[in-house]
Amino acid sequence: MVGIEDYGEFETAWCPGCGNFSILKAMKKALTALGLAPHQVCLVSGIGQAAKAPHYLRCNAFNGLHGRALPPAQAIKLANPGLTVIAESGDGCSYGEGGNHFLAALRRNVDITLVAHDNQIYGLTKGQASPTTLQGMKTKAQPFGAPSAPFNPVAVAVTMKAGFVARGFAGEIDHLADLIAEAVRFPGFSLVDVFQPCVSFNKLNTYAWYKERVRKLEAAHDPTDWNAAMTAAMQDGETLPIGVIWKNAKRKAFEELLPTFTGTPLAGRVPDHAALREVMESYV
């Protein structure tokens, strides 16, 4: 039996009060609930405050480049399908620098989970607007207010009929742990966008701000109903639904469509020289 203590306790480089702590806690809870031993899990991150998360629990970890969590995460899964692969990074990392990979991952539907710590700000570089920063919010780099409209990752994912789309809140740890566990169980690409207060740089989207707006989806919400999902996803302003917004059980995971994919790890395979000799014959 796996217990939460198997995932350890580590000192972090986060600010006291940061929403990241709760997400870390939820992640450990989810992994424990899934009954996964640390070596069965691989966390993949980019660069940012959120992206340090994989250092703060015991597991396999690939802490790559800013914006580039998803490409290695997908490749790791394809190279070793037995691993539970979770990409974990910030909003800047996932939707800014890594925006193109986000779109591709939605299209590809490899069986991994993306947990995006969405603090609506660039934390580590000290508070510039991120893709999810609300239009008009002032920062040092945007002293006249962020001029671009915010990116709604959940709505875009629903539009693209992604595998699994959920939104959580760092202020709701158990709810979030359930979401992460369900996302991991889903056989395809899962997005869990998590509202995460950044106490140092985001003075607009604070705990109080989120608490006032966040609403758990009603039990009646049917995540397989695309129209309902889209309606929930498009809500902004005064009500921000959290929960499983959309689930596309009809979509096949990428792996199922790849005939060269055998489901076994690529590591340690011996080159098949007999087959290669046949291949070479075709050039004669």
Added chain:
Amino acid sequence: MVGIEDYGEFETAWCPGCGNFSILKAMKKALTALGLAPHQVCLVSGIGQAAKAPHYLRCNAFNGLHGRALPPAQAIKLANPGLTVIAESGDGCSYGEGGNHFLAALRRNVDITLVAHDNQIYGLTKGQASPTTLQGMKTKAQPFGAPSAPFNPVAVAVTMKAGFVARGFAGEIDHLADLIAEAVRFPGFSLVDVFQPCVSFNKLNTYAWYKERVRKLEAAHDPTDWNAAMTAAMQDGETLPIGVIWKNAKRKAFEELLPTFTGTPLAGRVPDHAALREVMESYV
């Protein structure tokens, strides 16, 4: 008075029968209808067959890198607001390599137009799947069928409440010319995604295939009604609507939100040393 002949006639490197010819014709018609002289127009493209288009009419042209039409296009507009700036490139360029810039341009809403020649294939590199290639279509690079779900640029743009979103068809030149002209007139970012048969590499989405499916939007379609727009945008399969799908007149163009933007060209400005002396005083 500007006439279509002002835009010239050039030899192209396109295959006979390619949909690009019709898009070129529609572009010239639109520019003429807009009464723009060639030097008032700047076409910006990436790399691909579509991206060669700016070489085939008289105008200012910036033929940049594969996937990178939108960043220079937006910068050119900001540097010289008097220019009519149109980015023109392929589906691979605009939604594949350039996917992150597409998202950013939708969010930014700079007053430029993107005309995407969407042949649902990588033409210039000889027929690999593009982001809009239908799932399962076989190519040399995807002999088992394209494994990813296709990208629907129109639906994503509507979800993101972009400025102006339209879809045209190379087989409907006049209709397309009108769309381009309207897109250019719109004060914000405009997307015109154009179905373009590639006679050399896309044997699935042929002229006949498109003709069978393409339907002009009814006159009753209200492009300012988001639900109607989303419904139209999400149609795939047997009916593919063309026309102005969505228009967000409420959004301010990026330029209006940028207080340092004066509306005059940046070229030829003289550094304001008096102001800079005042600035330096603030460091004393």
Added chain:
Amino acid sequence: MSDVTICIGGEAGQGLVTVGSLITKALVRAGYEINVQQDYLSRIRGGHNTYRLRFGPEPVRCPREAVDVLVCLAKETFGLFKERLSDRAVVVAGDDAAIEWPRAFRVPFRDLAGKPIFENTVALGVLASAICLDIALLEELLRETFGRKGGEVVDQNIAVLRRAFAWKEQQGELFACPAPPEAGRGRMAVSGNEAIALGALAAGCNFVSFYPMTPATSVPLTIIAHAQKMGVVVEQAEDEIAAVNMAVGASYAGARAMTATSGGGFALMVEGISLAGMLEQPLVVVLAMRPGPATGLPTRTEQGDLNLALYAGHGEFPRAILAPGTAGQCFALTHRAFCQAEQWQSPVFVLTDQYQADCYTALPPFDLAGLPTASGPLLAPDDPGTYERFAWNEESGVSPRAVPGLSPALVVVDSDEHTPDGHITEDLDVRVRMQDKRARKLCGLFADALPPEFYGDETPGMLLACWGSTRGAAFEAVDRLRADGLSAAALHFGQVYPLNPAHFLPLFEKAGRVVIVEGNQGGQFAALVQRESGFRITDMVLRYDGLPFTPEYILAGLRALS
């Protein structure tokens, strides 16, 4: 000369590559040695492309300038090549073509073809007869090629082929065919890129992520064609950044990973290459060069990205760069790239270029039995509980590389500076020690560096130093110099980094004059040699017009030097 150069000119999309490949395969089956040079425009239809094929009973290492058999499928072909026709040349052209040449076959294409789509088959038949090729070889190839399209297509093609062949036979011999070769059947016709793909497969490559880019694309396409049989996961990524980061990720997870690209795509991979350096992940990158800057001439050849390969990646970390000069070396050095990448846990580049990528050669199937086995990751560490991915190693700098998920060992890697367990650190002493550990691997790569290949007079009056695809032309230039009674040699670098001066400095110092021959404007390899060995290079023959070197070009360049 005992060899013959055929040049087939035509518009893109006219099928000249089909004609060319069929003749190529037939010549290989007939036992000839071949060399193919493909010049094409960056477009799909129209424009003027050529397929040049040099063949003979003896090895042919490179293209040459003169043309012996010119096949004009387009109107422009004759005009473009008439200056290059050799004294004995014959021309094959349509009967309506305005050409002036004493020895020409004016082919009634329409009549012989019946339908326009068979005109290429007519060309094939006439050409086959002109070079005294056994028609049976071509019939066999048509059967193989069109077999899938059904018997009728095959029959029609063969009928046309025979008609054309017969027509040509009636015209008589205008061309002195080369002696028939001795070599028998069983050899492959492989391009440089195909050989690279086969080399990768031989090394056990089982993960390829790429984004299409000429002239690299045929490497992944070749692997894709055999992916199912060989068990390779191949993914066309959304961009080159994804491609390289996927390859690094797959490598981390234990796959034998590769990506392939060209200049602009490689430029986008620069950050990811630095990542591979920091994570100490084996990674093979095929860089198929074409002329830059920027998009440049996307379908032509150049050796202009050596400097970029040398320094790609911010910060400092070890790497090796291999630069094959033949299809055989494309195979062997790609295989070696995987072995070195695994052994030194570093990125290794295979530098090729458009000429070599598209150049076909006749070769026996590669010898797999003789290949060393690339080592692999550690599947089951002895003491997984204490496993550390970057355990200190004061000798080689290499730490045992476990992979995640296959044992209870946790494998942690970080793009930040890290402690031996892979976790992020800002301890500056650890930083220095880790950076030294990584740097130590360069000593290993240096010790493993392949010596260059020497060819020619032992104490040459003139030594041509070259790298990568320039080998063939340089070696043949040496042959010609020596045939003219001069003392000459060539030194071909199949590995350009790390360079061990002990491998070449004595040879340079012995030579009367050292001339670097390379396909760029700046003399990048010359600068590298100067930097690494202190040897001052004063003479260079450079080419950067998009075409491959020929012996004639080198000889003219040498004349211009003196």
Added chain:
Amino acid sequence: MSDVTICIGGEAGQGLVTVGSLITKALVRAGYEINVQQDYLSRIRGGHNTYRLRFGPEPVRCPREAVDVLVCLAKETFGLFKERLSDRAVVVAGDDAAIEWPRAFRVPFRDLAGKPIFENTVALGVLASAICLDIALLEELLRETFGRKGGEVVDQNIAVLRRAFAWKEQQGELFACPAPPEAGRGRMAVSGNEAIALGALAAGCNFVSFYPMTPATSVPLTIIAHAQKMGVVVEQAEDEIAAVNMAVGASYAGARAMTATSGGGFALMVEGISLAGMLEQPLVVVLAMRPGPATGLPTRTEQGDLNLALYAGHGEFPRAILAPGTAGQCFALTHRAFCQAEQWQSPVFVLTDQYQADCYTALPPFDLAGLPTASGPLLAPDDPGTYERFAWNEESGVSPRAVPGLSPALVVVDSDEHTPDGHITEDLDVRVRMQDKRARKLCGLFADALPPEFYGDETPGMLLACWGSTRGAAFEAVDRLRADGLSAAALHFGQVYPLNPAHFLPLFEKAGRVVIVEGNQGGQFAALVQRESGFRITDMVLRYDGLPFTPEYILAGLRALS
């Protein structure tokens, strides 16, 4: 020594930068010369950071290792620095801190502050008194800094400041303060990055696209702070690829464009830099270096990206690389970068690093009147109908650069090889001519290359050659060597490419021994010198632990050499 080094240590987020900056400004207003070294961790709160400030009445060019006044805001501070304390050092710490040092002020922080948020102000007051600074200067600064927050905040701060100052005065003098300076007021306290931003503004920079990355971000942030006043369009792009492509686009449209980034971001710009080369667009790129590979040590310093800057971009095209060594040079060379970029229509890099980026210096406002005017694009070509963007120029290679939309001239640029009118071509003769035209501009950049700055004995026994931010430490090392009776000099390269050997080879040859001092592991500049001049470098002092050079480090390195 007449100068003093203060070191303030504390946790990130504790406000030590605020204390440091206020003391810095006060010292500058008091007329002192200053040098600031900021060492911080890659985190927002917690961890241990330091703000080191060296000041004195005479110029102080660099940090040094020894600490004279240690302010411990965190528990670890004392332990981390006690080994570095000078003989005369004093320590400021809380009254509950466990420190053992003869001369310590044990400050009752809580009592003096009243509220925790005022503890920094206490530190400020104690520190000010300890170094004999006029309290009025600090009161003035508190008023300026907190003025916007309202009078009450100001009053409270000033009250605490006075209380702390008075408390310290009661403790008596434990520290011999340096002589008061002669220089008066009116000087700025500017960091290297601020000076770069001001240099850009002085040159008329009016377009900046960037993506945040430490330690480059403060360049665009400084420009943003003045953007409205100076009429600059600044956009935070979606990624570095967009940033560089936007800058190239803006430049095409006639803006004076810049981007700024660090290693990993620069790696992503490599393709776009090649584009600037091909389109012949002026482009200034500020590259603020930090230790790699990959993410490395994101908040520390290094000079490890010289090679990448030298060769960034596929294919071959001209560039220049400037490497300022002082804040004054940050200003002047950034201004020069714009002039050179415009004149030679090429990318020009300004290479700096984290140490210099964050290092404050006292300087009079920059002299704008004496600056040359950067030329601009051609707004109205004489004969717009026949205008060609890449008109042949057999001399300089530079073609008149019109901009689109301002005249009827059509301006066409293409990343493919192109004819003079800017349209795509595959004519291989044009290719060679165009590539030669572009290459010719390197001759102009070469002719314009700045000579290095010589400092010290004319025929030195030892010559320290350095570049970029290493200048100060190298110059002071020379001072110390000479003070010890040795013959020594330094040569600082403010431009590292192109290098003109005539500028330095005679000096190198005259010197007894040449030692390259640079902040990386590989000796990148040494290799460049060797390549460009043939001069063999055998001695190097290198540093790559993330910290800037100090004279002590260099002297220790020199001792280790011999």
